[in-house]
Amino acid sequence: MARRWTPQRFVTLRRIRVIACIAATSIALAGSFAFTARKSVALNINGQTTQVTTYAMTATRLLEEQGVDIKTHDIVTTSSGDQLANHAVVTVQSAYQTTINIDGTSVPFWTVATSADQLLGFFEENQNNATKITVDIDNVYNQLTGGLVINQDGPVTVIADGKTSVAPNGKLPAASILDSKGIVLNKEDRVSVEKDGDTTILRVRRVTHGEETRTAIVPYSTQTIIDSNLPEGQSEIRQQGVNGEKTQVYNVTYVDGVAESETLKSETVTTMAIDQIIAVGAAKSDTDKGSDKGSDKGSDKKSDSADNGKADSGFNNQHESSGNNANNTGDKNNSSSGNNTNTDTNNNAGNTGGNNSGNTGNTGNTGNTGNSGNTGNSGNTGGGTNNNSGSSGSDSGTTTTPSGRLWHATVAQAQAYAAGAAAQRGWTGNDWDCLVKLWNRESRWLWYAENASSGAYGIPQSRPADKMAAFGANYRDDAAVQIDWGLWYIAQTYGSPSKAWQHSEQIGWY
Incomplete structure (x- = not known):
């Protein structure tokens, strides 16, 4: 139904x-x-390519799927941009740390270069100025830096011990090339690679140590006494001062026979300085001036006593304090007044930080031969501590090097470093020009630039500043850390400096 x-x-x-x-x-x-x-992607890791199938939408997700561990300074590029497309190529270049030399300053540098010649080429691509860059090879047998191939494409000129030769096969590490030339390195010898036009040079600098003995002058001191028998304001020399002498022994470091640095090992005073003694007439009180010279002797004595005390506090102590600014710690405005009673002329230790330019007066330390000639305090700068305890003129403006890669860099040093770091990401030509303009606008390439309202800091103007800590703890003072983070930020956010600059032009920030 x-x-x-x-x-x-x-x-x-x-x-x-x-x-x-x-x-x-x-x-x-x-x-x-x-x-x-579902995509088929070519994954290239340090030159080794494999074809993988994935549903990942980004390169970051793909690398997580494949178990590829990406470190802070590694460089990852994707042929299809931010979004992973079918048949895209994802390239991973693992960075390692070597040392470059920027106009005489050694700077640790993270690179993905496969040869020293290529690394130098990165800097040449973006540098049109005269900044001299070399690659320092600290240990020729180290697999990361010493094992670096010198020149992939041609010969290498070897300079050592005043002799020049050519190694026809540059596609070898430094150790192999030096061995082929019979060049044996001592423990402290320095090996570096540099470019001279089209020529790649492998240079060996011999480091030796020795002692030098020198004779230095010990300036005499001056003492002032009050003589009531002299007319008021009149002075005369009672004992002529005579300089002494001391023998100083220095440990000296030589590089290819030229003195590079030195430290004071010992010093001995061989001839004592003789103080100069100056007598000064005592100042008369108003009572003395209005009374007879032959009046009460007790009154005269009392007046003499008062006059002596006044002269001691106003003149003599002023002289004693004239050379004793050495204990001023980090104070920009320390100046000795006439009533400075700091007679401890042996305190030349402790000049730290700050502007100690006022301490050049230490050449006048009285009554203390151990501190004479100590004019080096005028060179104390930055955050270093100048331990000048009792040394007679041995500091001469030397400063300790703070811990950092590119500490308190000049604009030229910062741009030289960034030139190579940007070029190894492929950012040359217009991209490099845009990066220079971008950071000129943001910070004028000053490592200490800070926006008072937003708190943005450093060359790339990170906001907040501690974002840069992922690339180094010294991010507030180290231009290399700031630049490394800034390039990473541009790569992650915009893909290139030219796109970051375009955004800055349109919006006013990046």
């Missing part, structure tokens, strides 16, 4: 048809999405 048509049955069948259509559409869409989301 056939089922009778009813409104309820019609509604039920209609609902079944709608649900079936939705399910079929969902299945079709899912199948289509799965087909289009």
